[in-house]
Amino acid sequence: MISWPNFRRAVPALAVLAAVVAARAEDTFYAQRVAPILEQKCVACHGEKKQKGKLRLDSFAHLMRGGEGGGVVQSGDAKDSELFIRVTLHPADEDFMPADSKPPLTPDEVKVLELWIAAGASATAPLSSIKGAPALAAPKAPVAALAPDWQPRSAQIARLEEELGVRLVARSHLPTDGLVLRTAGAPTRCDDAALAKLAPVADLIVEAELARTKITDAGLVWLATFSNLRALDLTRTRVTSAGLGSLASLGKLESLNLTSTGVDDAGVARLKDLPALRKTWVFDTRVTGVTADPAASAK
């Protein structure tokens, strides 16, 4: 049992011990909080592959060495440190970092840099030694791919567009967001045969805009191969209830537009087993019980 006077004497020794333990690289504030920010937001241009402004930020030693303009960290003074100044300029400033509209640092990340520099910009200061740092943001769940990357098949996509007179448009810059099958420019060119020919890229198509096309029930058979289809618009086509059975395998289909088609109640009944289907439109069809005009019911 330690008596009170002995304990008092022991405290400095404990503190030294703690510092030594915390100095293991993975427990330092630099390794835990600063390096990940630099890695994520800066190293693409200031790292092993590129050294813009002769500056590398992929290790503590490189960071402290600075770039062609000299040191970028003024220990103890964030406001005088180029590293801090550049990321806190107005985003429209041409010296603002990250440059070229790459994602800027979040206010929390800026705060982390500021606190770390103010506390001495140490490589060894333990994580717990710098107080008031914002909590780490929860890592974002990776965005789920809606479809395989279309890029390896871009030549094939271009050929099919040319041959069929349809368009296969990327939904976004993310190549796993899939393609939109777009026919608005020449809907009458898109028929059952065209759908059949799209089979090699069917798995890439997430939305199929087939309104006013010549698609019939026979063509819907080919849609069964559109395994990643989320949205299907068949407005004003000759599709009927008989054809809707072909859609049974579209397990990801979320929205289905059947406006002004030949479907009836039997067709809607066929859709009830589609697991992901949330929205169906059947205005101007023979489906009964549709309140197409809220005004009529309000009157």
Added chain:
Amino acid sequence: MWDLPHVPLGLKREWLGLETRRHFLGQGVKALGWAGLATLLGRSAPNLLANSPIPGAPAMVPHFAPKAKRAIYLFMAGSPSQFETWDHKPALADLFDQDLPESVRGGQTLTGMTASQTRFPIAPSLYKFARHGKAGRFVSELFPYTARVSDELCVIKSLHTDAINHEPAILQLTTGNMFPGRPSIGSWLSYGLGAMNEELPTFVVMTSKMPHRTNVQALSNRLWSSGFLSPEHAAVALRSGSDPVLYLNNPKGVESDVRRAMIDGVNDLNRQLFERVGDPEINARISQYEMAFRMQTSVPELADFSNEPQSTWDLYGPRAKEPGTFAYNCLMARRLAERGVRFTQIFLRSWDQHSRLPTNIKLMAEDSDQPTYALVTDLKRRGLLDDTVVIWGGEFGRTVYSQGTLTPENYGRDHHPRCFSMWMAGGGVKPGISYGETDDFSYNIVKDPMHIRDLHATILHLFGLDHSKLSFKFQGLDQKLTGVLPSKVVHDLLA
């Protein structure tokens, strides 16, 4: 060039860059011509995007997956009062004819129309409000039809703008800047995303017949121009009547194949010129000839309403059969949306009620209420509202105090840029909510102010575009719809 006196260094550098780019285009045209031309003609095949060969060419693909594919903007030009429409202020009834406290006005400079008034008497809305829809929103009795789709609307009560007069304010709303010469919202969308239907313009504007004409402000193509963007991004203004686009029909005796041959010949000459000088304006000209030719078949089909079922006329009302009315234009907007037109802007003027407001705002509401409701309802029942955003509003707000004599039945309201109301529906906007709050006098914003720039950033966001990235280099600046001042996407409005 480097010896020229008085020319700033930055400008010389820009010239040098242009020269290099022209040279590049001129030399590389055989390899690049088809890709560049295809982009200008509105194609956006993914294979053309991966390595866009033209510096500064738009990506033609959203930055992220969009919620909205199209927008229909019902522009209430002249600016309807927020008091009689969407910013319900019941407490004002007790303050009838009392003076607006000076502390509220805060020394604001007023327009010349009311600055010399000796009093600023408070004018409560003559029109009553009642709760509607599941959300229980207060809707003015001026809008009995729109009230039925109240649950679809996201009403923003805290918009504010920089301009106090119509022309700069309407320019700021439509182009993001008070000065003429900037691309309008639809032009930016055309530039950023390209066409969905190459047979029709990407951006269409219609002006509407007015039920009465008081203080009618001029509209001009400044509001729908492409500014410094290539001219094919400007709106095509559809005229009312049987001939929506002038000079589209072939002259008597000229058959379609003859016209085609002529256009091919002219385009050939233009391409030769492009190979020599590499001016992108030449490609714009080629694409305009092609668009005009394609519209020869697409526009007559578009304007032929004979295949509309009776349910359409029941919904939009009988005036929808009369070309040029607001009702007709709303129906046309739905037909344009069905055919993949990205941005349709309908202007309805004569909301500028400086005097006789109660009488005139009622005329305007009666003219536009049913078609507005009909458009939202029609889009919804046809499954188009999910990816079509409808936007309703004017260019600024109006004052709580009466311009001119105040009586229980009659008053007017002056311009007021510090707060005004708009609504949006569909296209990824959160339905049934209200955003922002004004003070008891709807004079100043007390919660969640939203500048026009924020509205623009939010609209672009719905289309999958990052307002800070959609830019065009001009006059030494990466020009953007939202300009250089801070602007933000209002995520609270997103579904």
